Amino acid sequence: MDQTLNSPHPTGSPARSDAPAQSASAALARSTRAELFRLSRWPVLWVLVGVWLVLNLLFAYVFSYLAYRSGSGAFGTADVAPDRLLADLAPEAIPRLLTNGMPMFGGAIMLILGALATGSGYGWGTWKTAALQGPGRPATMGGTLLSLAVVVVGVVAATFVTDLGSAVLISSVESQTLAWPELADTARALGGSLLIFAMWTAAGAMIGVVTRSPAVGVGLGLVWALAVENLLRGVAGVLDGLEYVTDLLPGTAAGSMAGALGGMDTADGDGAPGVLTVLDGGPAALLLAGYAVVAAVVTVALASRRDVE
Amino acid sequence: MNETIVTTNRLTKRYGSHTAVDAVSLTVHRGEVYGFLGPNGAGKTTTLRMLLGLARPSSGSATVLGRAPGSPDAVHHTGALIEGPGFFPYLSGRNNLRVMARFQGLDDADADAALARVDLASRGSDPFRSYSLGMKQRLGVAAALLGEPDLLVLDEPTNGLDPAGMADMRTLIVNLARDGHTVLLSSHLLAEVQDICDRIGVISGGRLVTESTVADLRGRSALLVRAEPVDVALAVAMKVAGDDAAHLLDGGGLRVDAPAAAAPRLTRDLVTAGADVLEIRPAERSLEDVFFEITDADPVGRSSTEES
Known part of the structure; x- marks a missing residue:
């Protein structure tokens, strides 16, 4: 291999010195472009999004439809009237059920995505390289969060399209009259989905920055989301006063959002794991937005103030 | 030429009770190649990290291009x-540079040009994780060159390069300096610094031990004398050059701290004193001698080392 390092351009007018002083918003825009470029080419992103979409399709539609066709009580649908089962698979049911898998399974996947998106850069040394490019560390991490927000919007849109396509397909196959969901209900469900996923993704990004390690970040995040919150809610049942705390946990807010949208109102009357009715929709939405904002602020502040390893 | 690009004033970094960088005050002038020299763990990288805003000083201050270190303008x-280079392992070398170009608001052509400049264009489409250590290092230099910066800070840039790659890297650095870039280069390789740097700062144990031009550091010229009998030769040398200027070396030679112009007189006096002169020649001290002298011994009580 020829290892000759070519000599620099003969015209040595330094381009960087001619660049105009950059405003904060321009720096943020540049960082977002850079982060979108690398995130969109990251196989892990597509694997995680793919896993979520497949899981959602399987648990929301495929298994229920197979249970309906076979008339058996598979997948927790024992003793459920077949027409009730089919009603959950109609387009009309989408606003009720869109968020059902999001508080726990979908949320866990988005938490993994957030933690890997920020935590991996510490091992790769890419935060250091990015910090040396000049947009400033707040803008760099802000760009990451904005890019993740774009991903969240895309995932929610893809989930909705998958659900709608599946529901229309099942209704057609079963020769049901197509009953479209209410527009306002659909908008509410989409908004709730965005809030749930944004909260979990931002929480993941924060844990990735706090731990500066993808493995520790993902591990701690999952233990919290899947185990600790449930255990605390269990303890709250026997310990007076603790429910005031557990009622405000991120998972409670996400589950309550799904519950408020009608997630409990399924054929088996139980909803998916993680769906709760602890809080009303309004407080749940406020809490989710609050957690997302706090996580984002902590992420940017920590990334900006700490020494880059 | 003497416009100051980098200054530090008693720059200090402590990690707990360990002082990694201890009151370092250095200056880098525009257009020069400044060698930052020291053994591993001396505090070179920590100092550079503070100059780039990656680490906050515990005390002291620094200015880079007239601005605070790490401020967007200075970094820009x-x-x-x-x-070492930090890149996304799953992206190709070219796409890694394109990410960094976007952070700077440059376009893809700039990234491709930087890639060509370190001769990685032919492997630009391969994933970064498949690169050899030397290729990764060169990609790191390409990222540093993006956007034609005024000041280049290169931390041991020849790490992992084979001899040909090291020579090419030196050529590149010299050319960059000729084009008006200021280069701040850290190294533990003395030959590298000796060949390409205008000025060097030597750091040891976190302290800047000396800062000078290469010529000044190598400075005091000396004569290497082999003559017999040795005791006669030593006496003559001390008479000619002064009592402190003659040093006995292993193997019976002498090093006499005197200019080359003193050689004829020294030879005459040796012969007159009845000594057989076997060899007399100017002994230029390598930077390596100076370096070990400075870093091993107490900076004040510099002791002579033998010729190597």
Whole structure:
């Protein structure tokens, strides 16, 4: 291999010195472009999004439809009237059920995505390289969060399209009259989905920055989301006063959002794991937005103030 | 030429009770190649990290291009490779540079040009994780060159390069300096610094031990004398050059701290004193001698080392 390092351009007018002083918003825009470029080419992103979409399709539609066709009580649908089962698979049911898998399974996947998106850069040394490019560390991490927000919007849109396509397909196959969901209900469900996923993704990004390690970040995040919150809610049942705390946990807010949208109102009357009715929709939405904002602020502040390893 | 690009004033970094960088005050002038020289763990990288805003000083201050270290303006006009290259392993070399170009608001053509400059264009489409250590290092230099920075900070840039790659890297650095870039280069390779740097700062144990031009550091010229009998030769040398200027070396030779112009007189006096002169020649001290002298011994009580 020829290892000759070519000599620099003969015209040595330094381009960087001619660049105009950059405003904060321009720096943020540049960082977002850079982060979108690398995130969109990251196989892990597509694997995680793919896993979520497949899981959602399987648990929301495929298994229920197979249970309906076979008339058996598979997948927790024992003793459920077949027409009730089919009603959950109609387009009309989408606003009720869109968020059902999001508080726990979908949320866990988005938490993994957030933690890997920020935590991996510490091992790769890419935060250091990015910090040396000049947009400033707040803008760099802000760009990451904005890019993740774009991903969240895309995932929610893809989930909705998958659900709608599946529901229309099942209704057609079963020769049901197509009953479209209410527009306002659909908008509410989409908004709730965005809030749930944004909260979990931002929480993941924060844990990735706090731990500066993808493995520790993902591990701690999952233990919290899947185990600790449930255990605390269990303890709250026997310990007076603790429910005031557990009622405000991120998972409670996400589950309550799904519950408020009608997630409990399924054929088996139980909803998916993680769906709760602890809080009303309004407080749940406020809490989710609050957690997302706090996580984002902590992420940017920590990334900006700490020494880059 | 003497416009100051980098200054530090008693720059200090402590990690707990360990002082990694201890009151370092250095200056880098525009257009020069400044060698930052020291053994591993001396505090070179920590100092550079503070100059780039990656680490906060515990005390002291620094200015880079007239601004605070790490301020967007200072970083924007600085290109750096520090503690090895850090890139996305799943992206190709070209796409990695395109990410960094976007951070700077440059377009893809700039990234491609930087890639060509370190001769990685032919492997630009391969994933970064498949690169050899030398290729990764060169990609790091390419990222530092993006956008034609005024100041280049290169932390041990020849790490992992084979001899040909090291020579090419030196050529590149010399050419960059000729084009008006200021280069701040850290190294533990003395030959590298000796060949390409205008000035060097030597750091040891976190303290800047000396800062000088290469010529000044190698400075005091000496004569190497082999003559017999040795005791006669030593006496003559002390008479000619002064009592402190003659040093006995292993193997019976003498090093006499005197200019080359003193050689004829020394030879005559040796012969007159009845000594057989076997060899007399100017002994230029290598930077390596100076370096070990400075870093091993107490900076004040510099002891002579033998010729190597």
